[in-house]
Amino acid sequence: MAFLELSNLVKTFGANCVVKDFDLSIDRGELVSLLGPSGCGKTTVLRMVAGFETPTAGTIKIDGHDVTAQKPNERAIGLMFQAYALFPNMTVADNVAFGLKVKGVARAERDKVVVEMLRLIGLPDLGGRFPFQLSGGQQQRVALARALAVRPRLLLLDEPLSALDAKIRLSLRTEIREIQRELGITAIFVTHDQEEALSMSDRVVVMNGGIAEQIGTPFEVYSRPTTRFVATFVGTLNLFEAEAEGAGALRINGVTVRLPDEIEATRGGRLTVALRPESLHLGAGEVTLPATVEGLEFLGSILRIKARVAGTQIALDTFNRADAPPPAVGTKTLVSFAARDLVVLNA
Amino acid sequence: MPDNRLHQRAKPRLPVEWLGIFPFFAFVLLFLIMPTMKIVVGAFQTPAGGFTLHNLLDLNTESIRNAYWTSIKLSLITAGLGCAMGFVMAVAVVFGGVPKGIRGLLLTFSGVASNFAGVPLAFAFIATLGPAGLVTLWLKAEFSINLRALGFNLLSFWGLVVTYLFFQIPLMILIIIPALEGLKREWREAAAVLGATGTQYWRMVALPILFPSLLGAFALLFANSLGAVATAFALTGPQLNIVPIKLFAQIRGDVLGNPNLGYALTFGMIVIAGLANVTYIVLRIRSERWLK
């Protein structure tokens, strides 16, 4: 049985329905990301789990117990905020010990946990500092230590990396993931950054307009998006208009493509198919289309080629190799892809 | 260095820049510092101009001791009650879930009421709680409650307290609402998920963060009440024995029979105000270690 179960969650503010019939089960020790644009309801879901918002309908169960009616301070949950939210009047050590102190844990025991936690986040010597003396990344690590010190059943992370510099964001996300794995704690990570969601999570929930568009592993969400929204929101995507030729084939720009799996479409029906930039190759291959190079972008080890294929501009990624100079802008060339990389979108 | 001469020539410019605030310092010296110093010095002088401690020792009469004690008590009580009541009202309006418009209304009203001190305020309270005041008569007619028989007299210490609260509470509200608005929602939520009750949040997080503001407000309210002459004078006339009233009578007619005793009396007020503020500054520095 799942450790955290959200069933039929609904939240309305006045006439505005922000979360619609949301279901999610999370296993013990799993890290699940809620990914979506701002206003998609991801933060509202998190705030309902934390207890700051009361669901209009639906239930929240942690470890088999219904906590829907419980107050935030009865739920034994850890929470990290975007704005750190350390108590400015307390030292780092007092911040970390806060949860234990309000629980009435004895001083000696508290001190032991503080030492342990500060070591865990790699700041063993900063216990006596005040928050204003720390960098943003250090503050956010202290916030993590504070959340973990009470041994919460569940860790909620509300865009904890958004306020930080790009470099610290990268190192901290690895660190958070490692600590989460080490402690085996169940976690929900809310973000609008797809790279963060894909790199950190066991599973990703892509949300839009208050509903879960797709729930799956990063691989599934990226490679097998089930809706047009997921396909366009996660990663870069090239879309082609196609025409169905029966259950196992379709036509793009007059070229017939045989599909490995059957699709539900009537002959002659219009379809949208998608291809990742890295699934396209220069030169002839399984399915080949003529193209004109329109632009080049160097992204370090990756070279992104903008080309016009069948009337639409597409992006094509190749590894940047010193021995193979890129094609000049304006060159007429061929691009190809494998039929199994083609994603047929339902929408 | 490419040009040393330029560097040297730039040096004597410093006093010129200070000249820009000369008018301000001249004004402050003439109309704030020197008058105050005149009194401080006068407190240690004989009428002939020699040094003496006699003036200060002469303050030690029962009447003057009582006046100081009443003044300090009045300032402490009105500042304390003003802070407490203003704080509760500010919390109610900021965190009580009342419409935002109420907050604006309260702020505007507080701006008016905190400046509605002095003579007219005394009139308002006489018309309300005085012997023939609206509330006094109403209580007598409707409930047979005789305020006077219960020991309440507007022209006494507690009457003064009630009247002073009319400007002390709004002043507190004006000072503390911005501070309350500075409390971040995340602090409250972080405390809640860590298991703290509402009371624990206020005791361990919110109040310590607000402490410097509360302290500053208390010091300001204390000074505000200590120096209030007009309200007390218009309310009770010259008979109430508090320092500012005594001083007022002394300046007008040398009732103490020794002009330098007036200096000493005033010096005492400056010392009390000064002590209150030194206490405030020390406490504030101690409570603000966590501020930049």
Next chain:
Amino acid sequence: MSRIVAWATLIFGALFFLLPLIGMTEFSLKMRRGVYSFDAYIKVFEDPTFFATFGYSLTLAVITILFGIMLVMPTAYWVRLKLPQARPVVEFITLLPLLIPAIVIVFGYIRLYNTSSWLPLTGSAIGTDILLTMGYVTLAMPNMYRAVDTGLRTIDVVTLTEAAQSLGAGWFTIMMRVILPNVLVGVLSGAFLTLAIVIGEFTMAALLNRPAFGPFMQLLGANRAYEPPALAVIAFAITWACIGLIQLVTRFSKHERAKA
């Protein structure tokens, strides 16, 4: 705090603040036996001393405001532009009048500027008027300085000054055409607050023996029954008007800024 407790607190507070206002209004209407009338107000307005003292205080208030602005604005500007190291000192001094009671300051004036001193201001009526005005400028300084300084904080004083200088503007032009328009809201707020304080001021005017509105009210209060509450109502209305004007100016400027 629950909503019910919050409302209860606010209603209790409102009662404390509204009762004296209702009390004074009701009392001021009771001059004629048995019916409500405006007799007390008519009596007040028939008294020539009312207009004389009110006019006197109003004149002093206007001079106080003008002098205060001329003193405070260049100082605050100069400190921001050239002397940031002097800021703590200047700020501390401007706050002193909140700590030193007015009665102490005026007592100092009387002894420092008496007829036998080096600057015998209290020797003549006009000299005493000047002294009283200076006293009011001192009282108004904390509010005035803070209002102007807050206005200056929102603009980049150094860049604006350099830009104006590079276009050939002199100090007076910079002050009047660059700095003043930008801190006008602050200056006006400070001005109206000063007006509210000075109009009814009692202690300084009474001790310097000048025919101001504050001492007039006090004298009337000692001798009459129904006119004082009428005066209180008028004074309250004036205070409301001043604070209302501050709100209006602030709101108007926000509106203007939003449009820009």
